[in-house]
Amino acid sequence: MVLARTHDTGGDLARSLARRLEGVDDHAQRGMLVREFVDGQEAAEAVRAMRCLVVEALYGNLRAVWLTIARGLFSGELPYDVLGELYRAAVDLGFDEMRHLLIGGDVSHKRASDGEFPRDEVLESLTLGERKAKARTYDAQMLARLVYDSDPHVVRILLSNPRVTEALVLKLAARRPNRGVMLHEIAMAPRWLARPAIQRALMLNPYSPVRLTVTLLPLLAPHELNEVCEDKSLHPLSSATARLLLGLRGWQAPTIH
Template sequence: MSHAQRWLATIPSLTGHKLKVAYARVALYDDSLSELTTNLNEVCQLAEQASGVARDVLSAFVPLLIDTAHLQRVQSLRATALASALPAAGRLLRCSSTEGHLLDLPSSGGDAYVIKRADGRPVSLGERRALARRPSRASLDKLMNDPHPMVVRILLANPRITEEDVVLVAARRPAIPEVTVEIAKAWSHHGRVRLTIVLNPGSPPAVSVPLLGLLVRSELAETMSAADLPTTVRATARDLHELRPPLAEIEPPELKH
């Protein structure tokens, strides 16, 4: 049994999205680059053919592939996929680079969204992080547009946060790349959230492109028709749309936490 087959048999049976991602995190570093890329390519090929099981497996890997903490490993995977002519893995990792994460771009002025005290002074990062942990709806509403990824990470884990809240943050323009990464890491298994990220022209291509593999055919069509998106995102959506069986796919149920 290949590791890809083991993933397909094991990951969907795990309870909870966090547990699935934890399993995938071990797999990301367990194999050689060659073996890992080959197995990932096998899963991607099945997902491209509308396999719900393969898409569930892919949804466990995507939060890792878009996380800059794993960028060195993922860049090596991308290079291996290109050198080994593994097209499905190559499509998944097409923009997995420093440039794809928009890390070299100047700040988009997110400090304007930092909440202020009554005297106009900004609330400190430590205080905002403490506010994000509170079970108060009023505190969450104040922080919904916070530009700092550390605050957003805590906010997204707050049990009072709703999918509607996350969709609104993911749709914000201009997008803040580091915030988009945090949203995708925590909520990409929710269909509305991932589509909102993909359709935001400010989302880093290193995030949007891997998410394309989790979209259904109608969502791929919507993406490839969105004129304001980066060319690479639209082109990859078109590639996947052409590969996806037009009649075999049934809209999948929401990927479970």
Template sequence: MSTLEEARNVARFIHALSGGAEVRRKAAARELSRRDPLDTNELVGVLISLSRQGWGPATCVLTDFMAALEQEAEHIPHVDVLRRLAHVQSLDTVADLFAQGPAKKEMDADAAARADANAFSQSLGHLKQQARLTRDPDTLSRLATVSNPTVLRNVLINPRLTEDLVVRIAARRPARPEPLIEIWKSPRWSVRHAVRRALAFNPYLPPEIGAKIVPLLNTADLRELVASTSLHSALREQATRLLAEGVDAVRQAVTHAVPARRPDGPHGLD
């Protein structure tokens, strides 16, 4: 079983790794794959709980575990059964990570392709090269509207790209899911709070991706998400549970911090 101390040790170890987001993501995937499914769920559940309590290392590495569940799934042999077992284990905050189904809103792929063709006459290869190398902010802004994910992948590695533009891309509506997923996969941009928030609040993002982002949001974001009728119901329910998890954590902290008075004297006083 994944004890609290074991989860803390795992978080400390991954948090201390050098080499960037990809190294930490792969290390998180190895931690998930070497355990049996029940222990995997318990580890993730404890890390979510520790993060909601505000423990720094867990908050930092939770990003790596969420990315591993999405991007390294093929290297985690039992990933398909985690959702079912999480329900059996009554680990609702873990089961929530495996939301399924279509996004709240969807943009037709043919319509997106026609919009790209009307806006750009260059070949796909030229657009990708331009996206990666252009120094002109206006050109970069125009290329950021392309629905083809390979073009956006190159936009995201352009050194001239700003967080403000990435947030605008992540919040763009209507949108195809593929470019939004590229932003979530970007080690450079997916760690930015404003970018995560824009993705999570975009009704065109598939819920299986949104469910990995919601646990990384802060309390104010979660409250706003719960109140938003434009988002997928699974994400709103997930946010509700995470808020409850945070409230429980605060109650436990207060309980442990304030010892009960000992009624030694006749009036409860020493």
């Protein structure tokens, strides 16, 4: 691991946080540990440690640790004023990649109106309560309809249904047009956010909230980050962040002769 060769304060703090997070399985408790860590350090030291963990993730290490931190950044678990302090520290330290990871907002690059989504007469004939109840059932055909429901509460229930498959969730994560709130619901479901295919679909969907996209970027392989750099459908902040992360990784696209 890169951290094994890092002996500054940031590296020490990063190792300590990683050990604590890896010793806890409960996702809520992991989120609380991240909040406690950030609150217990000077903002600059917290940013240094987070940067060390970004580097680890870029090299394919401690991905679950960075995923927990990313969730804290895009979920609201870390309050806006705390994010502001971390952002200012990143600016002062000259850590441009961290500044980009901390600046992304909750809006999506692209937003769709209700009229852009196909109508489903079956779902329209059901009340919200009925759709919530059906989201808990094992009716595969109904679940395939409900994954595109317009209400995030229905989708949240459906995502926790053990009958729902990764293939079905992946369809929703990759769907365009889409609703940012639905993509956020997928990201808030630990069962699905842990899946690399789901992560990639969320990052590459221009309807995802920008903060969600950029905070997950360290989980991509270098060639995938290079694809993000070239993807004109994504928010410019996503492309710029991917480029900075590639620089931090020390990776350059192969030259074609």
